[in-house]
Amino acid sequence: MHRFANPARFLRLSTLLLPWSAGATVVLLIVGLYLSLFGSPPDYQQGDTVRIMYIHVPAAWMSLFVYTNMAAAAAAGLVWKHPLADLFAKAAAPIGAGFTLVCLVTGSLWGAPMWGTWWVWDARLTSVLILFFLYLGYMALVNAFDDPQRGTRAGNVLLLVGIVNVPIIKFSVDWWNTLHQPSSVIKMGGPSIDSSMLIPLLVMAGAFTSYFIAVVILRLRTEIAHRKIQTLRFSVAGDGATG
Amino acid sequence: MNRFLRLVGRDLRLALRQGSDATIAVMFFVLCVVLFPFGVGPEPNILARIAPGVIWVAALLASLLSLERLFQTDYEDGSLELMSLTALPLEAVVLAKTLAHWLVTGLPLIAAAPLLAVLLNMDGAGFGVLVLTLAIGTPILSLIGAIGAALTLGARRGGVLLSLLILPLYIPVLIFGAGAIDAAINGLTPRPHLLLLAGILAAALPLAPWAGAAALRQAVE
Structure with a gap:
C-alpha cells in the first residue's frame, strides 16, 4: 500500500487502469442493461417492476462498499498520514452519495407500486437515509476549512465515527421486522434467487463497480493536478515576493 | 482524577458565572415545545399522542445550541493547547468538558421535561420513563455532540455544519428514547428500549471521548 503513497507511481498505474475500467464499465453496462431489461423473465409476483431491482440492489451494495472503502482509507490516512488515502476519501464521497441517492430513489419508485407507499420509516430505509446524510456531512465538513489538510483530517475522523452505521444497515433487515425484504443473494446456504435473475444482477454490480473505479481514478488525477497547480502558483507567488 | 475534577469545576464555574448557557437551553426547550400546540392545534388527544416525540426532539435541538462553544472559547484563547500539553490525557479533557456541558445543559432539561409533559397532556404512565430516558439519553447527546464540536473547530459556519453532522447520529437516541415512553404509555414494557439506550451510552462513554x-x-496541531 505504501508503494502508492508516491503520486507519480499512482499516476502511472492509473493511466494503465483507467481505459480498462472505463471500457469494462461500458461493456458491462450495455450487457447488464440488456439482460435486465430484455433478457430476464418478469417476476411472477412483481411483474416487470422487478427490473428496478437490477439498478436498486447494485446501487445499495455500492453505497456501502464505497463508504467502507472511504473509512478504510480514512484509517490509513490517520494512522500512516498516507497522502493518497486522504485524497481517495475526498474523491469517492460524491460518487458514494450519488449511489446512495440512486438507491433511495429507485427504492421509492419500486415501493410505490409494490408496497403502495413511496416511503416507510422502517429500519433499512432510515439507516440508508442516515448514510446519505453522513456522505453529505462529510463533504460539507471537508470543504469547510481554509486549510484543505485540516478538512480531510476532520473528515477522516467523521468517516470512522460513521462506520457504526454500516453494520446497522447490513443487518437491519434481520434485527427488526421490517417491510424491506431480507437479503436473498448474500446469505447462508447460497442465493435464493434464480440464476436468470442473479446473472443480470451480478453483471450490473460489476458495471457499477468498474464505473466507480474509473470515476474515482479520474477524480483522484484531477485532484492531484489541482494540488500541483496550487503548489506551482504558491511558488510563483513566493518568487515574485522575494524577487 | 484530581486534575479531571478540577477541569470539570473550572468549566462549571465559567458556565455559572457567565450564566447564559443553561437558561438559554432551557428557555429554548420550553419555547420549542410550546410552539407545537399552536402548530397542530390544542386538541388534548393529539397533543398527548405526540408528546413523547415532541419533547425528545426539542431536547435534541436544545442540547445542540450550546455545543458549538464546547471547545470554541478554549480554542480561541489558547487554553485548549495548554490542556493538550498537561499530563491529563486529551481523552480525559474531552470527557471532563462533556461532563460539564451535560451538567449545565442536560440536567436542567431533565428537570423541565415533566412540566412540559403536563402542558402537552401526556399520559401519567409515561412520566417516570420520560425522566429516565432523558437521564440516560442526554449524556449520549453531549458525548456525540462533543465529537462534532471538536471536528468543526475552526470551520467556516461551524454551528450549522455541527448540526448537519450531529443530527443524523442523534437519530437512534431519539428512536429509542421516544419509543420507551410510547411503550410505557401503551401499557407495554419500556425495558428493551431502555436497555438499548443504556447500551448506546455504554458504547459512547469510552468511544466518543476517544474520537x-x-x-x-x-485542530490544535
Missing part, C-alpha cells in the same frame, strides 16, 4: 480527542489533535 473527540482524535479530532481535537487535528
Whole structure:
C-alpha cells in the first residue's frame, strides 16, 4: 500500500487502469442493461417492476462498499498520514452519495407500486437515509476549512465515527421486522434467487463497480493536478515576493 | 482524577458565572415545545399522542445550541493547547468538558421535561420513563455532540455544519428514547428500549471521548 503513497507511481498505474475500467464499465453496462431489461423473465409476483431491482440492489451494495472503502482509507490516512488515502476519501464521497441517492430513489419508485407507499420509516430505509446524510456531512465538513489538510483530517475522523452505521444497515433487515425484504443473494446456504435473475444482477454490480473505479481514478488525477497547480502558483507567488 | 475534577469545576464555574448557557437551553426547550400546540392545534388527544416525540426532539435541538462553544472559547484563547500539553490525557479533557456541558445543559432539561409533559397532556404512565430516558439519553447527546464540536473547530459556519453532522447520529437516541415512553404509555414494557439506550451510552462513554480527542489533535496541531 505504501508503494502508492508516491503520486507519480499512482499516476502511472492509473493511466494503465483507467481505459480498462472505463471500457469494462461500458461493456458491462450495455450487457447488464440488456439482460435486465430484455433478457430476464418478469417476476411472477412483481411483474416487470422487478427490473428496478437490477439498478436498486447494485446501487445499495455500492453505497456501502464505497463508504467502507472511504473509512478504510480514512484509517490509513490517520494512522500512516498516507497522502493518497486522504485524497481517495475526498474523491469517492460524491460518487458514494450519488449511489446512495440512486438507491433511495429507485427504492421509492419500486415501493410505490409494490408496497403502495413511496416511503416507510422502517429500519433499512432510515439507516440508508442516515448514510446519505453522513456522505453529505462529510463533504460539507471537508470543504469547510481554509486549510484543505485540516478538512480531510476532520473528515477522516467523521468517516470512522460513521462506520457504526454500516453494520446497522447490513443487518437491519434481520434485527427488526421490517417491510424491506431480507437479503436473498448474500446469505447462508447460497442465493435464493434464480440464476436468470442473479446473472443480470451480478453483471450490473460489476458495471457499477468498474464505473466507480474509473470515476474515482479520474477524480483522484484531477485532484492531484489541482494540488500541483496550487503548489506551482504558491511558488510563483513566493518568487515574485522575494524577487 | 484530581486534575479531571478540577477541569470539570473550572468549566462549571465559567458556565455559572457567565450564566447564559443553561437558561438559554432551557428557555429554548420550553419555547420549542410550546410552539407545537399552536402548530397542530390544542386538541388534548393529539397533543398527548405526540408528546413523547415532541419533547425528545426539542431536547435534541436544545442540547445542540450550546455545543458549538464546547471547545470554541478554549480554542480561541489558547487554553485548549495548554490542556493538550498537561499530563491529563486529551481523552480525559474531552470527557471532563462533556461532563460539564451535560451538567449545565442536560440536567436542567431533565428537570423541565415533566412540566412540559403536563402542558402537552401526556399520559401519567409515561412520566417516570420520560425522566429516565432523558437521564440516560442526554449524556449520549453531549458525548456525540462533543465529537462534532471538536471536528468543526475552526470551520467556516461551524454551528450549522455541527448540526448537519450531529443530527443524523442523534437519530437512534431519539428512536429509542421516544419509543420507551410510547411503550410505557401503551401499557407495554419500556425495558428493551431502555436497555438499548443504556447500551448506546455504554458504547459512547469510552468511544466518543476517544474520537473527540482524535479530532481535537487535528485542530490544535
